[in-house]
Amino acid sequence: MSELHAQTVAQVRDTMLPPVPPPRRETGAIRWLRQNLFSGPLNIILTVLAIWLLWVALRDVVPWAWRGVWRASSLNECRAIRDQLYPEGTSAACWAVLTDRWRQLVFGFYPASQIWRPPLALVVFLLAVSPILFARLPRRLLWLTPAAPFLIFWLLWGGTIWGPVAAALGFALGVAAFLALSRARYPILALLAGILLPVLYWSFVAGPLARALAGVAPLALPAVASKDFGGFTLSIIIGLSGISLSLPLGVLLALGRRSDMLIISKASVFYIEVIRGVPLIVWLFVAQLILNYFLPRGTNFDLMLRVIIMVTLFAAAYIAEVIRGGLAALPRGQYEAGDALGLTYWQAMQLIVLPQALKISIPGIVNSFIGLFKDTTLVSIIAMFDPIRMASSIRATTAWGGIYWELYVFIGLTFWVFCFSMSRYSIWLERRLERGHR
Amino acid sequence: MTDAALAAPPPVTEEVAVQITKMNKWYGSFHVLRDIDLTVYRGERIVICGPSGSGKSTLIRCINRLEEHQQGQIVVDGTELTSNLRNVDKVRSEVGMVFQHFNLFPHLTVLENCTLAPIWVRKVPKREAEETAMHFLKKVRIPEQAAKYPGQLSGGQQQRVAIARALCMRPKIMLFDEPTSALDPEMIKEVLDTMIELAREGMTMLCVTHEMGFAQAVANRVIFMDQGQIVEQNTPREFFNNPQSERTKLFLSQILGH
Numbered sequence: 001m002s003e004l005h006a007q008t009v010a011q012v013r014d015t016m017l018p019p020v021p022p023p024r025r026e027t028g029a030i031r032w033l034r035q036n037l038f039s040g041p042l043n044i045i046l047t048v049l050a051i052w053l054l055w056v057a058l059r060d061v062v063p064w065a066w067r068g069v070w071r072a073s074s075l076n077e078c079r080a081i082r083d084q085l086y087p088e089g090t091s092a093a094c095w096a097v098l099t100d101r102w103r104q105l106v107f108g109f110y111p112a113s114q115i116w117r118p119p120l121a122l123v124v125f126l127l128a129v130s131p132i133l134f135a136r137l138p139r140r141l142l143w144l145t146p147a148a149p150f151l152i153f154w155l156l157w158g159g160t161i162w163g164p165v166a167a168a169l170g171f172a173l174g175v176a177a178f179l180a181l182s183r184a185r186y187p188i189l190a191l192l193a194g195i196l197l198p199v200l201y202w203s204f205v206a207g208p209l210a211r212a213l214a215g216v217a218p219l220a221l222p223a224v225a226s227k228d229f230g231g232f233t234l235s236i237i238i239g240l241s242g243i244s245l246s247l248p249l250g251v252l253l254a255l256g257r258r259s260d261m262l263i264i265s266k267a268s269v270f271y272i273e274v275i276r277g278v279p280l281i282v283w284l285f286v287a288q289l290i291l292n293y294f295l296p297r298g299t300n301f302d303l304m305l306r307v308i309i310m311v312t313l314f315a316a317a318y319i320a321e322v323i324r325g326g327l328a329a330l331p332r333g334q335y336e337a338g339d340a341l342g343l344t345y346w347q348a349m350q351l352i353v354l355p356q357a358l359k360i361s362i363p364g365i366v367n368s369f370i371g372l373f374k375d376t377t378l379v380s381i382i383a384m385f386d387p388i389r390m391a392s393s394i395r396a397t398t399a400w401g402g403i404y405w406e407l408y409v410f411i412g413l414t415f416w417v418f419c420f421s422m423s424r425y426s427i428w429l430e431r432r433l434e435r436g437h438r
Numbered sequence: 439m440t441d442a443a444l445a446a447p448p449p450v451t452e453e454v455a456v457q458i459t460k461m462n463k464w465y466g467s468f469h470v471l472r473d474i475d476l477t478v479y480r481g482e483r484i485v486i487c488g489p490s491g492s493g494k495s496t497l498i499r500c501i502n503r504l505e506e507h508q509q510g511q512i513v514v515d516g517t518e519l520t521s522n523l524r525n526v527d528k529v530r531s532e533v534g535m536v537f538q539h540f541n542l543f544p545h546l547t548v549l550e551n552c553t554l555a556p557i558w559v560r561k562v563p564k565r566e567a568e569e570t571a572m573h574f575l576k577k578v579r580i581p582e583q584a585a586k587y588p589g590q591l592s593g594g595q596q597q598r599v600a601i602a603r604a605l606c607m608r609p610k611i612m613l614f615d616e617p618t619s620a621l622d623p624e625m626i627k628e629v630l631d632t633m634i635e636l637a638r639e640g641m642t643m644l645c646v647t648h649e650m651g652f653a654q655a656v657a658n659r660v661i662f663m664d665q666g667q668i669v670e671q672n673t674p675r676e677f678f679n680n681p682q683s684e685r686t687k688l689f690l691s692q693i694l695g696h
């Protein structure tokens with residue numbers, strides 16, 4: 001080929017010119033500005049308008065926030081400091097309310113000496129979910145995951161460690177019984193034993209066992225009552241429990257709704273429609289007032305647990321509908337390929353259908369999670385001290401009466417940081433799961 | 439075509455692989471399959487053809503119970519297909535299927551597509567399943583694509599992965615539902631070559647296809663279906679040169695005469 005060319009082509013260039021950078025006007029910031037902001041008369045007008053609007057919005061807010069007073073013990077002191085520093089009539093934020101009351105905003109009425117516990121619980125939670133959120137982390141971390149709920153419960157509420165340990169043993173007992181019997185091929189017996197054994201154990205054995213163990217090895221943290229939880233600790237506990245519990249429940253409901261078994265699908269539809277059709281506030285009142293009537297007398301079922309259950313049940317209905325969309329988007333061929341290979345229903349769901357359906361549903365699921373997290377502020381109306389109610393109670397004190405913006409700016413920004421992180425995570429996850437579909 | 443493809447197909451045995459007797463199927467009130475009687479012997483290579491909507495897909499999908507029949511009997515490799523799920527699972531693990539639209543799992547790599555069912559259904563250790571998968575990927579001539587995702591492959595490559603995926607379960611019977619009709623012409627040959635090679639090795643195959651060249655090369659029987667019935671069946675030579683029924687003649691003149 002090349003020999004042929006050498007004889008027939010008169011001149012062949014044998015040195016290549018290096019690429020030359022484009023002319024100045026075509027690079028960097030100037031080029032970007034020209035292309036994106038000033039590419040035509042309409043764009044120029046829009047750009048100028050946008051700059052003007054930004055200016056109007058920020059010209060008062062930024063100096064107000066910047067001049068803010070950080071050290072004071074009451075609003076009046078704040079104002080005195082401001083008047084000393086700036087000329088008459090200048091506005092300045094009083095961030096001192098945050099430095100003065102941060103503990104209440106973040107931890108509620110959690111005992112001051114114990115406030116290391118909620119952050120530690122959060123760390124345990126993050127460690128436990130990290131192998132699920134990030135596939136690159138070592139799988140060995142998953143061993144922590146089943147133990148985490150009990151450890152977190154103990155860290156937050158305190159008391160003897162043997163209570164949660166005894167409770168956890170019940171789950172272990174159920175799982176062991178189920179596995180042993182289903183390996184011996186008695187599926188129905190396995191299911192029954194898996195449910196009944198733990199229930200019997202919790203009713204009769206767990207309590208005495210915990211007490212006996214506590215007598216032998218008194219390992220305990222100071223107990224904290226549920227009414228002392230408040231501020232962002234409360235929001236995060238309710239939000240994260242709701243998020244982690246509602247996802248599996250939502251998956252089951254979505255599968256149930258598409259099930260061939262009429263009773264299961266009708267029951268799922270009924271559940272979803274009833275729960276979704278009633279405002280969360282109403283369900284929270286139900287949790288507060290009515291749920292206690294249905295429970296055996298004498299069981300003092302913690303209000304916070306009731307709220308977590310309600311929020312979970314509520315979010316699960318939404319998650320189920322989002323996932324149903326993902327399931328419906330899967331081509332029928334995927335189910336058929338799984339069937340044709342001889343996979344069982346649960347194998348096909350776990351290995352083929354759910355990984356794809358959940359991936360499609362990520363934006364919707366995260367959307368629901370963000371909604372759920374912000375909706376935790378609704379618990380303020382059933383006498384729980386979420387950050388909003390906490391802010392009101394701070395404003396009701398003589399020291400900080402009349403303060404307004406600073407508290408809500410802080411609460412809003414904090415919520416935003418959490419929600420924005422969830423959103424970024426979901427975008428990252430979607431990218432990572434991208435598989436070059438066509 | 440490769441050397442293997444040129445070798446003569448092995449003889450058909452007396453052993454029954456699939457026995458369908460007096461089988462009927464309805465979609466609601468629509469009678470899709472009427473009184474189907476079909477015996478497939480081990481080692482047979484059967485091509486099923488017929489006009490669109492004649493029930494070809496439905497017939498072969500009944501054999502691994504992707505569709506349920508309402509009347510009659512289907513016995514696959516000695517196991518009767520009933521509502522008994524154990525039988526269904528047993529049959530499905532013995533019968534491989536290749537679909538028109540490949541139906542690969544897009545979230546798994548080619549290798550994972552091939553090892554999934556052996557690991558989870560046959561309980562084969564992962565290492566061994568991967569070796570088997572590589573063996574069959576070599577056989578369909580795409581071992582170098584093992585780490586890619588299906589979305590990164592061409593249609594012909596995807597279909598060959600689908601064939602390898604089915605083979606990894608070491609099936610006794612393979613079903614093909616128009617495996618080449620979603621492919622561009624230049625990719626049809628690579629898939630047909632793979633199928634021909636498989637046929638020459640003695641795999642029992644039921645193949646819905648309009649590739650008459652394939653039928654002539656490897657089939658030992660061609661079945662013509664129309665309106666839910668088996669209208670005619672014969673050796674490829676007789677079928678193409680000497681069709682019996684009017685409907686067959688009409689169909690052949692349409693697909694061969696363009």
Ligand SMILES: Nc1ncnc2c1ncn2[C@@H]1O[C@H](COP(=O)(O)OP(=O)(O)OP(=O)(O)O)[C@@H](O)[C@H]1O
Pocket residue numbers: 465468470488489490491492493494495496497
């Ligand atoms: N799920 C279904 N519900 C109702 N009717 C169906 C269903 N699936 C197929 N049919 C009908 O059954 C008949 C046979 O369909 P089938 O897919 O078996 O045809 P085919 O011979 O494979 O046709 P093609 O060559 O177009 O693939 C068609 O008339 C079709 O409309």
Ligand SMILES: [Mg+2]
Pocket residue numbers: 494495496615616
């Ligand atoms: Mg078809």
